[in-house]
Amino acid sequence: MAIHLPFAKLSHWQQIAFSAALLERMLPNYQMFSEAVDFGDAKVLRNQLDIIWQWLANRNTVKINIDAQLIKLEPQTPDPEAFDSFGVFPALDACMALTALWQLMQSKPQKKNKTSVVEVDDISSISRLSYNSVSYYVELLLLDEADTDNQDVNAAELAITQTQINAHPLVQWESDTQHELFDFLKFAAEDKRSCELAKKMSLSEGLSSLGIEII
Template sequence: MSLHLPFAKLSHWQQIAFSAALLERMLPNYQMFSEASDFGDAKVLRNQLDIIWQWLANRNTVKINIDAQLLKLEPQTPDPEAFDSFGVFPALDACMALTALWQLMQSKAPKKSKPADIDIDDIKSISRLSFNSVSYYVELLLLDELYEAKAVDDTEEIIISEAQMNEHPLIQWEKDTQNELFDFLKFAAEDKKSCSLAKNMSLSEGLSSLGIEIG
């Protein structure tokens, strides 16, 4: 399962705004893992995303040392082999998505370029990381439901169908969110107001992408 949005239709600025909005839904997942495992500092990621929003709102005046930001992010990135909790995976996805977003910002849009001329690998990666965090979590939820209902035993190999995954509210919400952000930003002006609207769209439910309440 994956999303295939036509990201080539977005400008460089619109791609960054789309990615920042998705990260708003991913950061609380990192914060929960960080607090539970006593690893990393969620404030570093929060501060970096705030800097990106500031750049989006005032790109002519805000200057960023992206290499320095990437160096700050590196020690906050968890190694999944060092933890035995599920939470490490969405936390890692958030760090990888933020890394890809800095790389997207680093790849300057060619002057007088059309959206189709801009490399879309980074934004595709961010979209996929956001979606994969949700799909992996939903798969675990569905497996737990089957075991709790005693519909299967521990020795059975369980295969969750794509239809079961697609019907889950969190999967539907993730797809709807990405589609709505894309449709909005495709025609949005590249200004502070559009930043605010995109951010509000991603946070409108007050929940992270995994349904965690945002404090």
């Protein structure tokens, strides 16, 4: 159930707002990993996303050195080969999504009602990273449940189908959230109130994309 939304129908501003809203659901996953293994600084990512929201609310006055922000983000990005915990993967996804969001902001918006191929690639990547974090986590959950229920079965014989993954509440929630954000932003005014509403939509349950409580 990969998510395929017509992102070319969104303006450059709307694409950035959509991506920022998804990042709100991904950052707590990074924070949990960072605290568990004592790697990185979640405050760097939080500060960068706050800066992006500030730009969205008042882009005519907020100036950002995006290259400098990318340099700050690089050392916060974990190497999955250096850690043996699952948490490294959603943490990496969050960093990659934030990197793609900065790149999206660097791309120049085209004329009204037109969107460059680069922009669509960037936002599609962010959408996919958000979805993949959830689907991979759900696959591991289902494998663990199947292993518990079938202790006499060889682990290699356990298989989780895509249909099972798609039916899981977390995957359904991820899909519903992305579609709701898209439908809202497609007609939203490019102003501070729309930012607040998009952010509120993404945080309405008080949980990250993986169901982690946001503190």
